[in-house]
Each structure stands twice: as C-alpha cells, then as structure tokens.
Amino acid sequence: MPVERLSAAPGRRLSGAFGMLVLVGVLGLAPAAQAADAPAAAVDPGVAPAVVADPALEADVMALAHKLRCLVCQNQSIAESNAPLAVDLRNQVREQLAAGNSKGEVIDYLVARYGDFVLYEPPFKATTALLWSGPLLLLLGGAGWLAYRLRRRQAETAAEGALSTAERARARALLAGGEAPAAPPESPESRS
Structure with a gap:
C-alpha cells in the first residue's frame, strides 16, 4: 500500500505563513501600543508649581533641583518634572533651604533617604x-x-x-x- 504524502495545499501553506507573520507582528507591536496607551503617570500637568515670595530662595531651590534626579521619571531632574514625587521633593528642598540648611545638608538628607540614585552626578x-x-x-x-x-x-x-x-x-x-x-x-x- 503506497504511503500518501500528507501535506497541505500550496495555498494553505501560504495562508498559514501569512497568519504566523500577522501573529508575530501583532505580538511584537503590542508592548509599543500598550506603552502609547498608558497614562503618563510621571507627569501631572494639573500640578501647579508652588508660588514663592522670595525669588532668591526660589533660584537656590531650582539650582539644587537641577542636580537631583526625579525618582519617577528617572530621565529628568526634579526641576523639569511635574510628577507628584518631584513636586514633593522640590517642596522639601524649599522647606529645608528656608529653614536655614545649606545646599550640602539638603543633598546629604536626600541621599540618606533615597540613595546616590537621586543625584544626577553620583560621587x-x-x-x-x-x-x-x-x-x-x-x-x-x-x-x-x-x-x-x-x-x-x-x-x-x-x-x-x-x-x-x-x-x-x-x-x-x-x-x-x-x-x-x-x-x-x-x-x-x-x-x-
């Protein structure tokens, strides 16, 4: 008894290959689509910057904030980020500088609390x-x-x-x- 060759018709093989290609494409693009649809948790445009009466204090706060990394965004300083944590860190810096702490003391406090990662230029x-x-x-x-x-x-x-x-x-x-x-x-x- 002859053995029959079990193979799909050429059209079926082509449609199967096309189906696999579509599946790989969809699975490959899914992470990018998910990232695009994800809400921007790191940036909250509804958070307004704090209004400060002392412009010299605010200049010191912003100078120090440019040296500190936003722990949420990780690619922005806390001066550039509007993430709630970055706003809180800016407020902490502002409060400590207003209380009379030096810039070095403020940086030491933040490094003790968050580690060297908070610094844009780690020692x-x-x-x-x-x-x-x-x-x-x-x-x-x-x-x-x-x-x-x-x-x-x-x-x-x-x-x-x-x-x-x-x-x-x-x-x-x-x-x-x-x-x-x-x-x-x-x-x-x-x-x-």
Missing part, C-alpha cells in the same frame, strides 16, 4: 567605580581587540603574500618588459 566611590570607569574600560578593551585583529590580519596577509624564488624571477622579467620564463608545469598532486 566616585567603591559602589560607583564601575559606573565611572566602565566607559574607559570598554574603550580600552575595544582598542586592544582592534589592534590584535589588525596585527593578526597583517601577519596572515604577509604569510600568504610571500613569493617563491621562481615567482620573483618571473615577476622581475615581466616588469623588465621581457618575456617571462614559462611557469613550471603543475604536478598531478597540485591539481587535486
């Missing part, structure tokens, strides 16, 4: 050493790898490009304008 210490030295180490490692590859390629090219004595004599004769001696006949083992 160089053991826990942040890789953060500061990482780019330099990557650059040096990449330059070392590139130098290694270039030297290796140069050595391989030099080894491949070396001419035998017969090839050099033939090249000199060709360059001199004369007839080159005939190339040595190929041996049967070199043909295979």
Whole structure:
C-alpha cells in the first residue's frame, strides 16, 4: 500500500505563513501600543508649581533641583518634572533651604533617604567605580581587540603574500618588459 504524502495545499501553506507573520507582528507591536496607551503617570500637568515670595530662595531651590534626579521619571531632574514625587521633593528642598540648611545638608538628607540614585552626578566611590570607569574600560578593551585583529590580519596577509624564488624571477622579467620564463608545469598532486 503506497504511503500518501500528507501535506497541505500550496495555498494553505501560504495562508498559514501569512497568519504566523500577522501573529508575530501583532505580538511584537503590542508592548509599543500598550506603552502609547498608558497614562503618563510621571507627569501631572494639573500640578501647579508652588508660588514663592522670595525669588532668591526660589533660584537656590531650582539650582539644587537641577542636580537631583526625579525618582519617577528617572530621565529628568526634579526641576523639569511635574510628577507628584518631584513636586514633593522640590517642596522639601524649599522647606529645608528656608529653614536655614545649606545646599550640602539638603543633598546629604536626600541621599540618606533615597540613595546616590537621586543625584544626577553620583560621587566616585567603591559602589560607583564601575559606573565611572566602565566607559574607559570598554574603550580600552575595544582598542586592544582592534589592534590584535589588525596585527593578526597583517601577519596572515604577509604569510600568504610571500613569493617563491621562481615567482620573483618571473615577476622581475615581466616588469623588465621581457618575456617571462614559462611557469613550471603543475604536478598531478597540485591539481587535486
């Protein structure tokens, strides 16, 4: 009894492939669509900035706020963000500066409460050493790898490009304008 080949018709295979392509496309675009539809929790335009009677105090607050990261947005300072936490942090900075604390004391208070992450420029210490030295180490490692590859390629090219004595004599004769001696006949083992 002959074995029948079980395969779908060509049209069915094409529609199945198209269906898989659509499924992968929909699943791939779902996170982007979800992110676009998500409410902007980090920015609340309804929150009005606090009105301050002392412009010098407000200038100090904003200068310090530009050095502090919004813990909600993470890519904005608390001066730029309107997230409720950023507004609260600005108000804390304002209250502490109005109470007579220095900028250093305010920063120390916020670092003690939220960690070095609240600073846009974290200090160089053991826990942040890789953060500061990482780019330099990557650059040096990449330059070392590139130098290694270039030297290796140069050595391989030099080894491949070396001419035998017969090839050099033939090249000199060709360059001199004369007839080159005939190339040595190929041996049967070199043909295979």
